[in-house]
Amino acid sequence: MKAAGYQSRSCIAANQARACNERKICSPGCIFDRKQLTYKRWRLRQVQQPRRAMESYHSVAIIGGGLSGLYAAHLLKERFPDVVVLEAQNRVGGRIKQVHGMAPWPIEAGPEFVHGRNSVFVRFVEQQLGVKFGEKEWPDWWYFGPEVGGQGLINDQDVDDEVDKVHDLFGDCGDEAHPPPGRDQSAAEWMVAKGCTQRQMAVADACYANDFGCSLKQLGVREMIEENRCWDSGETYLLMDRSMGSVITHLARDANVRTSWVVSSISYGGEAGAKGGVRICAADGRVVRCQAALLTVPVTILQQGAITFSPPLPAAKTAALSRVRMGNVVKVVLSFSRRFWREDMYDVVCPGAFAPEFWMLNYPVTNPGAGTPHCVVGFIAGERADEVSALGPEAAQKRFLEQLDEIFGTAADPHPASSCVVKGHVVDWSKHLRTCTRCIIPHYYPPRAFSPPEPFVRGAYSYPSLGAELGDRAALASPVAGRLFFAGEATNEAINPCIQGAMQTAERAAAQIRAALDAVAVTAGAVVRSKL
Template identity: 30%
Template sequence: MDRRILLRNLLLGLPAGYIIPSVLSSCTKTDLLEMADFKGGVIVIGAGASGIYAAQLLKDQGIDVTVLEASSRVGGRILSDESFAGIPLELGAEEIHGQRSLFYDLVNYQFPERLLPEPGDNLYWLENQIRTEQFILENSDLQGAGQTLFQINESFGSYPGGDMSVLLYLNDFPVEERFMEIANAIIANEYGTSLNRMGMFALREAEAGYSSGLDGYFLREGTVWDVFSKAFSGAIDAVVLNQVVNRIDASGDQVSITTTNNQTYTADRVLVTVPITILQSGSIEVLPALPADKLASIQNISMGNGMKILLRFSAPFWKPETGSIIGGAVVPEYWVSTLGKATTAHVLTAFVMGEKADALNVLSEQQVRDTILAELQSMYPDEEVTGNCVGVLVKNWADEPFIKGAYSYPNPESTGQREILARPEHGKIFFAGEATNYNGHLATVHGAMESGYRACKEILES
């Protein structure tokens, strides 16, 4: 997926609002935290990107840290599969968004040789034809509309109008109806949702803060979690699996944390990194009760369904230079997940979010497979698509009991809410996780890491 598709032709000035902490240029130095007074013990709830990174930073300060993870594995929304195609393929986070990002820093420090600049060309499904970006920009019939489409992001970070759904804004702009599936793919699907579920103010908030860069990278080999494991092994050693936290009691001198298997843990501070859906479910009781604006912020930030479907083919029906196919009515974006990797396997990843994920969510895996292959066959009518498909793996993130969806997105009600969500409570309860990122990097690995860093500083200074 590539949030930057729209932006790459634009000479945008990058906002100076967020400075990557120097601590992350090596991912091991902790000089920014040295002024801290805090010396107590910390429990981190959740072993995803934010929790593991925060735990490592705290351990590096000599702090006693325990990480409680509900599921039977570490990584959260970082997860890969190695058996489907004989090489690791990512079922969750995959792309490194920009060079000025903690995720990029982390990979560049641990495995620089594995950084793979986004390979291949973007192709667009437009009026029942596969088109190149160049065709859309240069074809006289499409030129005006194509320019509008590819430049529309220019206005998001400084949008001056009133709040409305992004779909309404695009209709008014106007983006022609025939381009709407492409617009949905490159704006909304990328943000984990659909155009009608996004708000202009919330999108402006995210885009104005986004500063990590417009280029995308993948891993040439290995997995995203390999990188975390190598860098943050100390934190991973501190994880206790199968600990479903259901109560945080901060009413005493210390924080008492209980789990569904009746374990009790005590610490001076707790860092909550669970997905927003878990906070919304009310499955974690907090004492004393959280203030009303915090409770409202939890409900106001949305996270919807999301899926990755891996499709393996005995032979490619796409051209060798194909990177992504964008704008499908069933699947907003397909990409060639084996491109640039040392393998003879041919795999497409279908990336589906929002309403389109809701539609697939009610189907059986066989129906999901058939529906997607029918769309691909319609895109490549002269090629054998269905008959060449030798395997399908459906990863539906809504089915993960301790995640319940893909990632948070800029829904209208979320404007201004992430900073409230991130705020510490009762002097002892701290919050991190991608949904708490209010610097424009929500919904990303580097955004989750930044939130872990912020929360660490707050704990050390508390």
């Protein structure tokens, strides 16, 4: 749905035609057929605009149009109607994105499962969108290959004591004391110290570390314990009755969003403060001035210096940025002409395998005739994802097919996956969401189709990081000078990287901004009265 005031028009600029046709919000720089202007001529007109037209003033500017940024705008709009969202990409949603054409419904490139019913996300989408949720038990099934016992496919209810002990170990880790400051240990070291077997390590790596978005070697015990203590969303896995994109569309509908607005620098002191608080500069020279700026960008953007600050951010914040990590995730999506797995099976955890977890989900049909309803999504995170990224998309698809043949093959049908595969698609979040779709049926090789890179994500989500200190998430969340505010899942003090964790940080930041600007208004009123 378009924002209020937009008419239905065909866009011919910046390759936006598809966005318009799908009734998504257009970029503010959209050029329409009725003017018959080329993109080149439009850009020339923009360059020739007076500098005054390239500046605007707002009470609040939100940097980042992902879930936390859009939800913060939703919370602030009534109090500050001029709130603006500045998004670097040519679309909104951030890490919420879909792959189209693989199935008769969108495949989620980003988050898909909702972890726990007791969350702000569930309440919001149920009340605002009428979303219905289906509940899933997780884990569902396991596959143990020859290297990890050779039991084959097993339902979670039938796993052995070794697996149950891993569940107990991670489920009860919140009862343990935090490692002393400066002496964190990895989950791999922690398990070795507890006498865990190599098979148990493989189970934990596939079931827990991969779910956290990292490996056992990257998973820090200090933040893992804190996450366990703070988790209050519940253990049920939920699936929406529609795409995650519907939530983004709803939030963006009434938001003032400026896409393709790449922030290069932020000044929040000295002269900038005297003229309104914060000065935000884009790479192309545009400027936004505001009383308060909320940064919801991925932590990698701040770590890699994509935005410069004047004055520099406080030492405590930069120190926390140096310790909190965001992992990579690769999703390998394969579609098939037939279903070769059990009808009651939706998820399989595979210790020691190429893809530690994969799932097969069905949604209401939204695009009849597109793709096939038989899709499998492989989920690979952390160091293993980096290794898969180095393989390339075709090799990753081949390895995943071999894994599926091994798991589901029978004497009568030894290659059930590779014999009926239709198409493959790889999403690699470390490569700025550069994805590859191609049919991998041996006798048909159409041209590769790459979606445009999106260099403003640079990872999947943060995880309990080895070496991070207990106050690091609070330091990331802490406002600076009463003008800069921070949200996004990495700033969640409960180490909650899920979608509800991102929304919780938006609620916290929105409350901080309201309080700060209300205090400024009170002070300004007192000054006026004193002059009278």
